[in-house]
Amino acid sequence: MRSTINNTVEFVKEKLEGAEAGHDWFHIERVWKLAGKIAETEDCDKDVVELSALLHDIADPKFHNGDETIAPKISRAFLEKQNVPHETIDKVLFVIENISFKNRGQLQEKPSIELQIVQDADRIDAIGAIGIARTFNFGGFKNNLMYDPAMEPNLNMSKEEYKKSKGTTINHFYEKLLLLKDLMNTDKGRELAEERHNYMLNFLDQFYKEWNVD
Numbered sequence: 001m002r003s004t005i006n007n008t009v010e011f012v013k014e015k016l017e018g019a020e021a022g023h024d025w026f027h028i029e030r031v032w033k034l035a036g037k038i039a040e041t042e043d044c045d046k047d048v049v050e051l052s053a054l055l056h057d058i059a060d061p062k063f064h065n066g067d068e069t070i071a072p073k074i075s076r077a078f079l080e081k082q083n084v085p086h087e088t089i090d091k092v093l094f095v096i097e098n099i100s101f102k103n104r105g106q107l108q109e110k111p112s113i114e115l116q117i118v119q120d121a122d123r124i125d126a127i128g129a130i131g132i133a134r135t136f137n138f139g140g141f142k143n144n145l146m147y148d149p150a151m152e153p154n155l156n157m158s159k160e161e162y163k164k165s166k167g168t169t170i171n172h173f174y175e176k177l178l179l180l181k182d183l184m185n186t187d188k189g190r191e192l193a194e195e196r197h198n199y200m201l202n203f204l205d206q207f208y209k210e211w212n213v214d
Contacts, residue, residue: 001047004082008054011078015058020141022134023060027125031056034121034192041188048088048114051079052095056118071096095119101126101176111185120189123180128196131177132203139169146170147211173204 016025035053039046055078059070072093079089095115099122111119126134139146145168153174154167167175181197184190208214 004084005047005050005054007082008051008078012054012058015074020138022137022141023057027134028054028057030125030130031118031121034124035118038117038120038186038188038192042113042117042186044113044117045088045091048091048095048112049117051084051088051092052099052114052118053121055079055092056096056099056122058096068097068100101180116185117189120184120186120193123183124189124192124196127177127180127193128199131196132200135172135177136169139172142166144169147207170204170207173200 012028013025016023016028019025032050032053035049036046039049055071055075057071058074075096076089076093079092084092091112091114094112095118098111098115099119101123125131136146144166145151147168147170151168151171153171155175177200178197181190181193184193
């Protein structure tokens with residue numbers, strides 16, 4: 001399986017060449033490493049964890065007109081070419097199809113431990129200093145306002161509203177990033193999220209001071 005993991009790394013690097021910086025190979029690599037760290041503390045299929053972490057953003061729907069079917073198709077085709085067992089492929093696709101924040105609450109069955117691990121890893125990379133950098137990079141990519149005091153965060157968006165949201169980058173902290181700490185699935189995920197969450201709170205305090213010229 002090690003050769004398959006190595007092939008997957010090369011495949012993902014090639015597919016994501018030129019991707020938006022918050023969702024590029026380096027994001028994948030960080031999630032892969034975080035997932036490995038969390039997996040060490042859980043009874044899980046580490047091959048599924050690694051493959052899922054590597055392929056989870058192979059075709060992020062936000063860059064494909066919201067189409068959530070592309071990533072599973074690409075991933076299945078690649079894994080079949082690698083002669084990965086079908087049972088393993090199905091487990092990997094389950095993670096890819098259910099990892100997203102916008103799909104929370106829609107899962108009709110118990111999340112696998114592998115999904116819980118990779119989801120925690122992906123969410124941890126969305127918070128802290130890296131999370132702040134990624135959020136402002138994506139906001140710039142979309143030409144969103146950094147902040148507008150007159151625009152309140154929308155905390156009750158439907159999935160479709162969330163996908164189409166044109167809110168400010170600062171509002172995104174309240175609509176997603178600050179919620180992630182309490183959505184962690186694993187003990188290790190919660191441990192890793194705590195420091196990053198507090199870092200974001202301190203950042204926001206400083207941001208408002210500077211914005212208001214205190």
